[in-house]
Amino acid sequence: MSEGPHVVIVGGGIAGLAAAHRLAGAHRAADAPSSTSPRITLLEADRRLGGNIRTEHFAERPLDIGAEALLARVPAALELCHQLGLEHDLVAPASEQPYVWTDRLHPLPSRLMAGVPDGSQALIGSGILSPIGLARAGLDLIVPGRPPTRDVSIGSLVRRRLGDQVLERLIDPLLGGIHAGSCDELSVRAVAPQLVAALRARRSLVRGLRAISGGSLPAPMGPTFLTLSDGLQELVRTLRERLAAVEWRMASALESLEPVPGGGARLTLAGGEILSADHVILAVPAFAAAAILAAACPQAAAELEGIAYASVATIALSYPAEAFERGLVGSGFLVARGRGRTITACTWSSAKWAHLAGDTVVLKCSAGHAGNRDAVDLDDEQLLRAVRADLAQAMNLRTEPLLQRVFRFERALPQYAVGHLERIERIDAALSRLPEVSLCGAAYRGVGVASCIGDGQATADRVLASLRGASDSVEREAVSR
Ligand SMILES: Cc1cc2nc3c(=O)[nH]c(=O)nc-3n(C[C@H](O)[C@H](O)[C@H](O)COP(=O)(O)OP(=O)(O)OC[C@H]3O[C@@H](n4cnc5c(N)ncnc54)[C@H](O)[C@@H]3O)c2cc1C
Incomplete structure (x- = not known):
């Protein structure tokens, strides 16, 4: 176990995991953790890691019911897959042709x-x-x-x-x-x-x-998205496996923190346990960070509380192949707004991804919208009925599904409202009085998995630089004495 400074990461979603990987120096193969590497503890409120990345076994396939695709244009996610040796498991969509449902399904221009x-x-x-x-x-x-x-x-x-x-x-x-x-x-x-x-x-x-964009809008060069053939949870599982030196504390929610005179913070976990840390990275949703910081930094907490969240549901359905007379060609469809529909999108999962193809057809619908809980407040039976009614209208799909399952994500997607970047500046300014605390994750500079990975890594780099700066000044003081 390293004797270096103690960094506590709060939240085991992809941002917290990416921060842990970077702090541990594990992205540099030759750089084995040394005595100056920080000691890392990761607190996760849930019993599982991954947050909004969640792969479920559905219709005998690894179906991502949360995030499913990594945006290729933002390099952090693909680079991390390479660092973890997962590059051979990356797969591109078999079809990247989406449709939009207005009066009927229309192909989206490429x-x-x-x-x-x-x-x-x-x-x-x-x-x-x-x-x-x-x-x-x-x-x-x-x-x-x-x-x-x-x-x-x-x-x-x-x-x-x-x-x-x-x-x-x-x-x-x-x-x-x-x-x-x-x-x-x-x-x-x-x-x-x-x-x-x-x-x-x-x-x-x-x-x-x-x-x-230098002339005409770019024609896609290579796939826009990629995923992992066993599901994105594989990225989470591999990170957990590689970070053997991290102390993993599952079902451990941080309740509050207070700065300690002279540096560092004292953390109170739900249940009353106290931990001390030289630095704390809050990789939790903004409303959770607000609750944790309510006493230590009320200005930052008030701003964080102001970031609204959308709750969503994912509905997975499997059908006999015969239900689709002409097969399914395309990746799915988006839904034009303002037409009183329940679903917001439908991914034709088994057509979009070759690794999800099989004897039956798997579809994945999304429902739920910021500021409108009508869909997510339906019970499962009502929601499934409404989803099937939409599919009947959009795709003329009237066959009963073989399997159907609802998954819910409460307060999952942060809303970057007008003035979001100014709000982030105000949060940063308020937190400059609390140098032992950093924030990262989907609430701030990009909601996609790739952006969250980049944010977790950049935060870890800043923390390492500030810890190094602190230890250098302690050494200088000791020499001058
Ligand atoms: C249905 C859905 C589909 C999506 N699809 C895509 C997609 O295809 N591609 C894409 O790029 N992005 C997608 N996203 C967005 C992306 O998944 C998320 O923005 C990203 O995973 C967020 O990562 P995060 O680490 O910031 O937060 P989270 O995943 O929310 O993780 C935060 C973690 O903190 C924990 N936590 C909270 N409070 C505490 C506490 N007090 N103490 C300890 N732990 C705590 C939580 O339990 C959670 O595990 C999707 C999101 C959803 C909901």
Whole structure:
């Protein structure tokens, strides 16, 4: 066991695990933990690790019912898979063709940037917009525009440039869907800064997006997403296995902390146990960090409490192959907003991922939306009925499923509301008075798994630098005495 400073990581979701991996120096193969490496304890309130990463055995397949795909464009996740020797288990989708459900299912154009299609040809062919919607979107090329001088919602910017239909049928299902939120509430600076950059480059949003991406909107080079063939829980399991020196404390929730004069913090766990730490990394949802910091830093706690969360449900269903006369070709569909539907998306899991193909067809639907608990408050029976009614309408799927199961994620997806980045600055400023505490995870700088991994790693690097700085100054003091 290392004799170095003691770092307690709170939260065993992917951000906390990535921070632990980095702190342990395990990302550098040659760097065995030394006496100066920190001693690491990880506290997890639940009995399992992974948080919103959760793979379940469903229809004899490893189905990710939380996060399922790693965004290839953000390198941290794929790099971590390589460091862990999981690169051979990474798989690309067998189909990357999604549809959007408006009146019926329409194929989404392939060249999109932040949900904005490249010119009108692909869009006309898709049938997603009505002729009026197309004409309105075309005004973007004519109507003069200026970048917003302050943060606004994605909705207000896109509705102004491209009209309501582009927002509700393309951008909201894609960008709002990632957050289970509404683009009329989400911050353009935090969620889609490319839209602001585009309007800085050109008066038109479409032309500006082309300009900042060097000509035309990028055709996808290689897969946009990847996953692990045994499910993303494999990443969690491998991290747990590799971090043998970490002290794992499961079913251990941190309740509060207080700074200790002279440095470090005293931690109180639910149940009353006390721990001491030289540094604490809170890799928990913002509302949990708010509760922990309520006494030690009320200003930061109040800001953290202000980050709203969406609760969602995932509904897994399996069907006999004969239920789909023409088979399923594509990765699934997103649902256009404002049409009173229960589901927000449906992944055709066994068609999208080759490793999930089998004798039966597996579909995975999502329900639940920020600010609207109608779907998640239904009991399982009611929710399943509503989901099947949507599938009957969207896909003409009227066969009874062989298996069906509901999984719930309460307060799972943080909402980056207008002013989110300023809120993060205020949290950082308040926490500068508590240098022994750091925050990381989905609430701050990106909700995707890859962003959470990057945030956990960057936080660990800062903690290591500050611990090194502290030990250097202790050594200097000792020498000068
Ligand atoms: C249904 C769903 C589908 C998604 N799909 C994708 C996808 O396909 N691709 C993608 O990139 N992202 C996806 N996401 C988003 C992504 O999964 C999450 O944003 C990410 O996993 C969050 O990681 P995290 O470590 O920040 O937080 P979490 O996963 O929330 O982990 C936080 C951990 O902290 C623990 N905890 C809380 N309070 C305490 C306490 N007081 N003491 C100790 N422990 C505590 C919790 O139990 C939890 O384990 C999805 C999310 C959901 C809900």
